Amino acid sequence: MRTQGEELEDIKRRQCFIFVKDSSAVFIRYIVMESSVIDPVPTDLGRALCIITGASKGFGRSLAKQIAGLLKPGSVLLLVARSGDKLRELQADLAASDAGQKGLVIRCVTADLSQKGAVEETVKAAKQTNHLDIDRLVLINNAGSLGDVSRFAVSFTDPAEINSYLAFNVSSALSLTASLMQAFPKRSGLQRCVVNVSSLAALQPFPSWVLYCTGKAARDMMFRVLAEEEPELRVLNYAPGPLDTDMHMQARTLSGDMALRASLREGQLLTCEESAAKLVKLLLNDNFTSGVHLDFYDL
C-alpha cells in the first residue's frame, strides 16, 4: 500500500499538458489524468510470498526464475515438486542469481501433492513467513500430470486409477489453496492472488485425454467458484498454450488418438519462457477479471 504522500507525488509526476481547442479560442490546461488509467506496468511484485507447485521443471521452473527477479528483498519463494534433486538444483541457481544475492529467501518442499501430509508440509513451510511481513501472496497451482493418454475413456474401468489422478490434479490444488488462504487471511495491505495453470483442455474435449480434460475442467470450475466467493482474492485460470515440455512430448508421442498426435506434431510449440513471461505480465498488470480463463493466445 502506498501512503497518501506517495500517491500525491505520483500524480504530480504524471501530470501532463494537453491542448483543448474550442470554436473560439485555444486554452491550455493542466490535466491530471486519472492515475489508474495511465499507471505504467509495475516493475516488481513487492515483498511477497510466492508458492509455485510443480516448480522443478518446465513451466513451473521458468516461472520461478522470472518471478524471483521481480520479488523485493525479504520476499520468499517457496518451491514444491516431487523431484528433490531438480528442486535443489533450481534453488542453488536462484540463490546465486541477482535476486538471491539481494536477499530473496528460497525454500523447497519435496513432496507428491497427491500423498497424505504433502499439503500440510507445504503449508507449514509457507507459515515460516509471518503474514504481516509481506504485502503480497501469490500461489501458482502449476503441478499437474497428463495421465495415461495412450488409452481411451472406455479403458478407464479402475476407479483407483481415476481417484489417484484426481487426487493429484484436483483435490491437492483445492486443499492447498484453501489451507494457504486460511494461513494468510485477507487483511488490508495484503494482495492475494491464486493462479490455476489451466489448458485449452479445460474447455475443449480431446480424444484419448479423458483424465487430463476432466481434471482441467474440474480445476477451472473450482477456481471460478473460489473467485465468486472471495471478491477480494485475485483468481486467474491461465492456459499457457502448447509448451515445449516433457508433458507435450508425452502427448505427441503417446496419445491414443492418431489424428490428435499428428496435429500436436505439426503444431508450433511455445517456449516455457515466453508463456511464463505472459503470465508474469498478467500478474504485474493485475487487471484481469477474477476467475477468468485466459489463454496465451488470447493475450
Next chain:
Amino acid sequence: MRTQGEELEDIKRRQCFIFVKDSSAVFIRYIVMESSVIDPVPTDLGRALCIITGASKGFGRSLAKQIAGLLKPGSVLLLVARSGDKLRELQADLAASDAGQKGLVIRCVTADLSQKGAVEETVKAAKQTNHLDIDRLVLINNAGSLGDVSRFAVSFTDPAEINSYLAFNVSSALSLTASLMQAFPKRSGLQRCVVNVSSLAALQPFPSWVLYCTGKAARDMMFRVLAEEEPELRVLNYAPGPLDTDMHMQARTLSGDMALRASLREGQLLTCEESAAKLVKLLLNDNFTSGVHLDFYDL
C-alpha cells in the same frame, strides 16, 4: 431393429407427391422423402438393458418408473442405489406395474458407488443379460451428491474429503461407464446410449457449491471426451433443472451463500416427473448431438 420388409413398407407408406416445375414443362414425380426426417417419435425403447444409478429416490426413481413403461417384454431394468430398502420398494412397485406383468425383469444392486467393488458388482449384475439378447443399452449416470454446501471453498483443506466426493461423483461414473461399454461392446443392431445427469452447475459457478460445481464440470467434460472418442455411442449431458428433491431441500436450507439460498427459495421447482419426461422424450427421439449439454429449459 426393423426388418428390411418393415422398412420398405414404411417407405412406401410415406411416399408423397411433389410438383417439380422447369422452364418448359411440368413433371410429376414420386419422391421418397428421407425416412429419418419424417420419422414419428418412437413409442418405446425396444428390447433394452437400462441401468440407472441413484434410482431409489428423486429423479432416478421417476426415470425408472417412466422408462419401465417403455421397455419391450424381455427387457431388463437394473437399478443401483445406496438404500436397499427403497430400492426393494421400487422393485416391488415396478414388478406389480403393467411393465412388470408383461415380463420386464427388474434387478437391484445395493451399493455405494464410491466404494471398492461397487462398480464390479453393478457390472456383474448387468452381465446377467446376454448382450445379444438386447437391441439397446441405456446407462443413466444419475447417482450424485451435493457435498457440504454450508461451507466455502477456503474451508476445504482436507484432501480426503475432496477425494471422497470425487470418487463418488466423478470416478465411479467413468469407471462404470467404461466397464459397461466393454461388457456391451459396439455391434451392429445394438444402439448404445449413455446419459450423464448434469446441472447448470456444470457450466456456472455457484458460491458455496465448490464440490458440486467441480464434480459436475468434471463429469460434463468426461462425457464430452467419450462422445468424441466413440462416434457410434450416443452421449448426453442432461441438466434436469431445479427439482423438488431432497437435494434441492439441502441446497436451499444449507447453502453457505445467503443470496444463493434466498434465490433457491424463491425459484420455481420442477417435479421429477416432468423433467424425467423430457429426458425420456430425448431418448425416444434420439436426435440430439452426441456429447451435447442440454438443459430442461433449453428444450
